[in-house]
Amino acid sequence: MSDTRPSPRPGARRLWSSALGLLAAAVLAVGINMLTERLLPRARIDLTEQQLYTLADGTKQVLRGLSDPVTFRLFYSRRLGAEIPVYGAYADRVREMLAEYVAVSNGKIRLEIYDPEPFSETEDRAMAYGLQGVPVDQSGEQVYFGLAASNLVDDERTIAFFQPDRERFLEYDLTRLVYELSNPTRPVIGVMSPLPLNGDPRAMMMRNPALAQPAVVMQQLRQFFTVRDIPLDAQVIEPEVQVLMVAHPQSLPDATQYAIDQFVLRGGKLILLIDPHSESQASRPGPTGQPPTDTASALPRLLNAWGVEAPADRVVLDLRGAWRVRAGAQDRVQAVDYVAWFNLQGDSLNRAEVALAQLEQVTVASAGTLRRRDGATVEFVPLLTTSPQSMLVEAQRVRQDPNPTRLLADFSSGNERHVVAARIRGELATAFPDGAPPPPEGEARPEGFPAHLARSSGPANVVIFHDSDVLEDRFWVRVQEFFGQQVATPFSGNGNLIVNTADTLSGSDALISLRSRGESLRPFELVEGIRRDADAQYRQTERALTQKLEETERRLRELRQGTQAPGGERAATQTVITPEQRAEIDAAREEIIRTRHQLRAVQLDLRRDIEGLETVLRVVNVALVPALLTIFAIGLAVVRSRRRAAARA
Numbered sequence: 001m002s003d004t005r006p007s008p009r010p011g012a013r014r015l016w017s018s019a020l021g022l023l024a025a026a027v028l029a030v031g032i033n034m035l036t037e038r039l040l041p042r043a044r045i046d047l048t049e050q051q052l053y054t055l056a057d058g059t060k061q062v063l064r065g066l067s068d069p070v071t072f073r074l075f076y077s078r079r080l081g082a083e084i085p086v087y088g089a090y091a092d093r094v095r096e097m098l099a100e101y102v103a104v105s106n107g108k109i110r111l112e113i114y115d116p117e118p119f120s121e122t123e124d125r126a127m128a129y130g131l132q133g134v135p136v137d138q139s140g141e142q143v144y145f146g147l148a149a150s151n152l153v154d155d156e157r158t159i160a161f162f163q164p165d166r167e168r169f170l171e172y173d174l175t176r177l178v179y180e181l182s183n184p185t186r187p188v189i190g191v192m193s194p195l196p197l198n199g200d201p202r203a204m205m206m207r208n209p210a211l212a213q214p215a216v217v218m219q220q221l222r223q224f225f226t227v228r229d230i231p232l233d234a235q236v237i238e239p240e241v242q243v244l245m246v247a248h249p250q251s252l253p254d255a256t257q258y259a260i261d262q263f264v265l266r267g268g269k270l271i272l273l274i275d276p277h278s279e280s281q282a283s284r285p286g287p288t289g290q291p292p293t294d295t296a297s298a299l300p301r302l303l304n305a306w307g308v309e310a311p312a313d314r315v316v317l318d319l320r321g322a323w324r325v326r327a328g329a330q331d332r333v334q335a336v337d338y339v340a341w342f343n344l345q346g347d348s349l350n351r352a353e354v355a356l357a358q359l360e361q362v363t364v365a366s367a368g369t370l371r372r373r374d375g376a377t378v379e380f381v382p383l384l385t386t387s388p389q390s391m392l393v394e395a396q397r398v399r400q401d402p403n404p405t406r407l408l409a410d411f412s413s414g415n416e417r418h419v420v421a422a423r424i425r426g427e428l429a430t431a432f433p434d435g436a437p438p439p440p441e442g443e444a445r446p447e448g449f450p451a452h453l454a455r456s457s458g459p460a461n462v463v464i465f466h467d468s469d470v471l472e473d474r475f476w477v478r479v480q481e482f483f484g485q486q487v488a489t490p491f492s493g494n495g496n497l498i499v500n501t502a503d504t505l506s507g508s509d510a511l512i513s514l515r516s517r518g519e520s521l522r523p524f525e526l527v528e529g530i531r532r533d534a535d536a537q538y539r540q541t542e543r544a545l546t547q548k549l550e551e552t553e554r555r556l557r558e559l560r561q562g563t564q565a566p567g568g569e570r571a572a573t574q575t576v577i578t579p580e581q582r583a584e585i586d587a588a589r590e591e592i593i594r595t596r597h598q599l600r601a602v603q604l605d606l607r608r609d610i611e612g613l614e615t616v617l618r619v620v621n622v623a624l625v626p627a628l629l630t631i632f633a634i635g636l637a638v639v640r641s642r643r644r645a646a647a648r649a
Contacts, residue, residue: 055100059175062182063101066108068152070181072098074113075126077143083136087145090164094147097170101178109178116144132160147174151181172354179507187506188240189221192230193247195280197471216477216488217495224499225506232256235439236446237263243505245271245498248278248297248468254437261302261431265453269461269505271498274298275468276315276395277366279341279475295399297468305431307376308424310466315395316369316418318342319411320387321361325404338404339411341365341475342386343492344420350383353423355500359493363475366398367467369418377426383463384421389413421465428460463501470494 055063074095081088095113102109116123118141126144127133133142147159157177166173191197198214221227228241235255237244244263249272252260264270278295286292298312321343324335345361356362362384369392372380391414397407435452439445469475476494490496 055104056171059101059171060104062175062179063105063109066105066178066182068182069108069110070105070178071150072101072109072111073129073148073150074098074111075116075122075129075131075144075146075148076113077145078115079141080136080143080145083143086164090162090167091145093167094162094170097174098147101174118142129156130158130160134161147177149177149181151184153184155181155184157181166357169354169357176507186226187224187242187502188228189225189243189245189502189506190228190230190237190241191218191221191245191247192232192234192249193245193468194232194250195248195278195468195471196284197247198229200284213479215471216473216479217471217498219488220495220499221502224503233440234259235443236449237268239266241268243269243271243502245273245502246299247273247471248275248281249299250294250297252299253440254432255439257299257302258432258436260299261305262450262453264306264460264462265428265430265456266450267456267458267460271463271465271501271505272299273465273468273471274310274312274368275366275466276312276368277399279365279469280472282399293400296395302431303464304373306424306428306460306462307373307378307426308380308422308464309371309373310368310464312368313395314368314392315340315366315398316386316420317391317393317407317411318344318386319389319413321345321348322408323363336404337408338402339407340398340402340404344384344386348385348387350381350385353381353383355497355504356383359496361492362470362494362497363492364420364467365469365472365475366395367420367469368395369420370422370464370466371419378428379425381423381425382419382421383423384419384465386418386420388415388417390416390418392418420467421463423461423463425459425461427458428456430454461505463505471498 076091076094081091098111102111114122114126116126123133123142123144126146126148129146129148131144131146131148133144135141136143145162147162148156149158150156157180159173159177162170196215197218218227225243228238230237230241230244232249233253233256235258237259241263244260246260260270274297276296276298278297282291282295284291296312298310300310300312303310317339319337319339319342322337322339323341323343325338325341326335341363343361343363349356349359349362351357364384372378391412393407393410430453432452433454436445436449471494473479476492477488477490479488
């Protein structure tokens with residue numbers, strides 16, 4: 001017998017084949033994801049413009065060098081993100097960054113995430129770590145967004161609260177925290193200077209006890225570092241010193257300059273403060289009782305070898321941030337801008353550098369200029385730069401009897417910026433190619449004198465200020481006595497700049513190489529552009545309306561005061577408004593109403609433009625990828641069908 005059952009139709013077979021194909025594709029996709037998760041757990045693609053989720057080489061070097069594990073404990077209150085969405089988005093960024101640290105560290109970093117509910121043990125733990133709780137409403141309930149990290153010996157480092165405005169330095173802050181936990185000893189900073197930074201020992205003799213107090217910047221350095229005084233005739237810088245600060249070096253012997261040179265070439269970090277004219281030195285009596293005439297300091301031999309020029313006979317003047325000082329007794333004006341003393345603000349501070357990121361201003365006095373020598377290959381990064389309203393003058397004009405009025409009268413902007421402080425980094429050659437100079441007469445070389453280095457073994461790091469007066473209290477801080485205690489109130493960021501610079505240099509070369517990164521919370525530039533344009537149009541119309549109102553009010557006052565009588569005298573005050581006056585008033589009122597309609601129309605158009613653009617972008621973001629995939633699938637199907645048709649033919 002023959003089988004009389006109908007055979008499946010070709011259309012049904014194609015439908016079943018397509019369904020089975022889709023099912024197989026889904027199974028294959030799931031299988032590939034599972035296989036990738038197991039075999040390639042750290043495979044990532046960072047498509048952000050500034051590579052926000054890609055760790056810098058310096059961070060990877062620190063993480064891969066960990067010998068002991070470090071535990072990250074992130075305390076984040078979900079209510080904070082619910083109440084303030086900006087913090088919610090930033091919390092996602094922080095979690096992603098911490099997860100990347102865990103992945104790169106090869107298991108040396110462990111991440112724990114907590115949500116500290118009010119009055120819970122988790123909140124008590126966050127408070128015990130010293131994290132900062134902030135209220136989000138008037139109920140007093142506090143939320144947390146901080147990090148506590150610890151190593152095997154229970155050394156702890158914390159970030160009390162993650163602020164979105166410091167997002168550019170998120171990677172630096174985290175890497176610094178890891179580095180400090182893996183190197184828990186306090187950094188040693190050496191200080192070499194003829195200035196009385198630790199207090200003037202002649203204070204009692206000069207009957208001025210205040211001079212015996214150390215400079216405020218030295219007090220701040222001792223809060224974070226172990227500070228050691230280095231003599232001005234040192235032949236070797238101790239190897240324990242990680243950062244050396246040389247302030248206003250005058251007439252240093254060759255043996256001491258050689259010690260500084262070799263310290264830098266061995267990998268030591270140097271903060272060098274030279275000065276064409278030290279206001280600090282000029283304001284204090286010398287050994288003879290009179291201020292010294294030589295107030296300049298320079299190390300041309302070292303700087304020339306390192307690829308930097310620092311003219312000692314030029315002082316830079318800046319009009320933009322000039323201090324207001326008393327004029328001379330012969331001048332008619334009481335105060336004048338002293339263009340040799342000025343505040344550096346705004347674009348004069350390189351905020352891409354961690355040491356300057358949070359500073360508002362830095363004050364310098366009779367500062368010089370720095371520049372890279374022609375042909376030098378060293379990396380030269382300006383830190384402090386004058387405004388374009390600046391010029392260079394002979395240093396002699398501020399050394400002996402400076403005249404602020406004359407300096408201002410002779411000021412002529414060169415429309416050129418001048419670098420006051422810079423960081424140099426790179427392989428350096430010694431300034432003593434013939435080896436160590438002989439020791440001073442009557443002295444012998446110390447035991448264990450290190451071997452001569454002709455070049456640095458790696459990238460050297462030096463920060464140069466062509467002004468030592470950034471350390472002088474009177475230019476950045478007010479010190480007052482309060483019930484027997486000295487209270488310092490800064491009005492400029494000089495102290496923080498020095499401490500931040502030393503803190504940055506005291507880390508490893510990998511840490512120093514980190515720079516500020518981009519921000520994930522980027523502004524909607526196109527929308528902001530539309531908003532600015534519409535706002536400008538609105539302000540123009542608003543100004544026109546204001547002028548019309550003023551003209552109308554003035555005209556109404558004239559109408560109410562009466563008409564001009566013959567002979568030039570005002571007539572008696574009118575109590576009746578003429579029809580012509582009434583028509584003019586009504587016309588003005590109608591003009592005001594029309595203008596207000598125009599203002600409302602501008603605002604309405606503004607909202608429509610922004611809402612329309614946001615709608616288009618939302619549709620694009622949501623539908624673009626599926627639409628592209630659909631088009632790709634349709635195109636692939638068309639190509640395959642044509643190939644099958646061609647094969648049948």
